[in-house]
Amino acid sequence: MSDMYRNKTMDQIGEGDVGAELKIAGWVENIRDHGGVSFIDLRDMYGVMQVVLKDTGLLKGIRKEECISVEGLIQHRDEETYNPKIPTGTIELEAHSIKMLGKVYRDLPFEVTSSKDIREDVRLKYRYLDLRNQKVKENILFRSKVIRYLREKMTELGFVEIQTPILCASSPEGARDYIVPSRKYKGKFYALPQAPQQYKQLLMVSGFDKYFQIAPCFRDEDARADRSPGEFYQLDFEMSFATQEDVFRVGEEVLTGAFKEFAPEGYEITEAPYPVISYKQAMLEFGTDKPDLRNPLRILDVTEFFQGCTFKPFHKKTVRAIKVHAKLSKGFHEKLLKFAQSIGMGGLGYLEVKEDMSYKGPIDKFIPDEKKTELAELAGLAADDVIFFVADNEERAAKYAGQIRNELGERLELIEKKAYRFCYVNDFPMFELDEETKKVGFTHNPFSMPQGGLEALNTKDPLDILAYQYDIVCNGVELSSGAVRNHDMDVMVKAFEIAGYDEETLKNKFGALYSAFQFGAPPHAGMAPGVDRMIMLLRNEENIREVIAFPMSGTAQDLMCGAPGEVTEQQLREVHIKVRQ
Incomplete structure (x- = not known):
């Protein structure tokens, strides 16, 4: 020195x-x-x-x-x-x-030592001062250590780090692209990659067996507490000659390893193999495809049971139930009803189980006596239990029941503390129906392999076809999505045809993959855990911006450097753009 x-x-x-x-x-x-x-x-x-x-x-x-x-x-x-x-x-x-x-030439906008208590827009405008704060700085140093660990771990597992392009072609699937005008080719545009999806698949066709990178991804999406607007990083990896289970094993080894290395003291971490929950089961038992396994409550389907009761509001509806073992006050019921109404529910039915196993509650009189034991057996009821009911169409019943489950878990302090609970959610539907257009489209990644292959695409109702697609979820946060890729040309053409794209469109929009898959593509699969979300969980931060050195604000602005900003008329002319007023 x-x-x-x-x-x-x-x-x-x-x-x-x-x-x-x-x-x-x-x-x-x-x-x-x-x-x-x-x-x-x-x-x-x-x-x-x-x-x-x-x-x-x-x-x-x-x-x-x-x-x-x-x-x-x-x-x-x-x-x-x-x-x-x-x-x-x-x-x-x-x-x-x-x-x-x-020298300091003017008054400081805030005290560095207490910058975390300052309004976020002011912190972000003077982020270089905010980063001097010990806690803020430690998040960034911590991030560096985690990324170094991930790199070393992937290399140890035989993966090769390869950088893929930042300027690429715009793609019609997924979120909204950031587009970049070309100076050389009038009226044409590059896009920033939403993910290195096509490139990593092309690397598999190129014969690189195991690829990874800490990949920057760009999506023009609105901010959320767990989503940074504009850009984010993921540990992107892909493997040739691999099944879903092979990817699961790598995901488990890397994530459990990282969380054991960096979790706060005294935290428990799910050991491999992680629980695997199908999308269908997740929507039923948790009311979400991002289940928080720290909450012990599970949702039951009691639709059929209520068709034999006289309670009209539950007829021809999907009915879900959540059981808790607790003596609840009148005030608790009132607060929970208020919460239910605040999320759009009409009401919240419930029954309390008394010592003699009889029921007390507003819907007791609608359940015939001979069916009361059936309900007790169906829901495993015991004295001092309370069972809540949610009724609506299937989609809303699942969503509302999930929100009530979370609220009960929080209010009754049932959520396990000091734990990171991982699971895989798999078997996602390949296709979904667009409510407005009534047309069938891809649910998630169009490059996923449909379960049952070409035969399923030719013979089944598209809405019944599942994909080899999976997510990793930790504490109710989606950390990663991935899939076994569709490397078969015939299957791909048919899948896109069902989603309304003809072969010509497939050729135009995904030309490189379409062409590459005609030259001996190996079976391949992969996933991409989000680095920012991982670090946010490990640091117990409520907001993802706390773990990024120079984040955009919640309104997708760089308040420090003034982006997005205006450019000169000369710059616009060079890229052949005229701004509409």
Whole structure:
């Protein structure tokens, strides 16, 4: 290290340096003037050191957050001033000279040490100051360690890191593209990749057996707490001659390994093999395809049972039930009903099970006596249980029951603490019906292999065909999606035909894959766990922007650099674009 500015960083200085003349450099975190003697807390990337100034003239003109270099003597602090919170808490540097390296020319927009309490738009505008905050900085350093671990782990498993293009062709499936106008080809556009999907499949056709990259992906989507607008990173990998189970094993090894390495102390992590839940089962038992397994409550289907009862609102409806073992007050029921109405439900039926196994509740009188035992057996009811009922069309009944399950889990404090619970959700439907157009389209990834292959596509109702498609879910957050890819030309042409694309469109829109698959494509499969979401979970952050160095705001703006911004008329002309007013 050149000692022009410093000859040791804060983490390299300890008791062994007492009596040594040292030079340190960093930012002024705090200034304390005690009359005849003053103190500066000086911070660099690695820690904080107390600087004592017996010559108070040295302090003249120094402001918080200025960048300075200090030369002086390392000495023990007075014992009553020890600070056990920092590694250098027993020593200090007595300053002999101070050199100004970077002045502060105007008032700070906020105190760096408490920046996490400031409004997000202000933090993002001055993100370079926000990143000086210890907690914010630690998230970014932590992210670096996780990514390094993932790289090492994938390499150890025999995967080769290959970068795929950032400028590519626009693709009709998935989210909205970011498009980039071409200067050279008038009226034509590149797109930023929503994922390296086609390229990684082409790498398999090229004979690279196992590929991975920490891939940047770009989607013009609105922000959510767990979704960054604009861009995100994923651990993208693909394997040749691989089945769904082969991909599962790699996903488990990498994610369990990473979570064991980086989870906060005392956390439990799902061991491999992860539970595998079909999409159908997930929608029934959890009311969502992102099940949170920390919540022990499960949803029951009681549709058939209620067709034999006299309660009219449940007739010809899908009826779901959730049982809890708890004595609930009238106030609890009122609050839960209020929540149910706030998410769009008309009401929330329930029954309480009394000591003698009789029922009490608004719908008790509609259940014939001879059917009461049947309900107890169906739902495994015991004394002091409460069972809640949700009735609607199938889709809404599932969604509402899922939300009620989550709410009950939270309110009754049933959700397991200090745990990361993983599962796979598989067997997604290949096709779905568009409610507005009434046309059949792809549910998710159009390049997935349909279960049953060509025969299923030719003989089954498209809405009954499942795909070899799967997600990894952790604590109710979708971490990854993946699939066994469709590498068979005939199957691909037929699948796209069902979704309303003729062979010509397939050739035009996915020309490279269409062509490559005619030259001996191997079976292949893969997935792509989201790096930002992984780190967000490991850091217990509520918002994904806390784990990204320079995130866009929730409104998809870079408030610091002013993007999106206007460009000059000259720039527009070069790419043949005219802005419509």
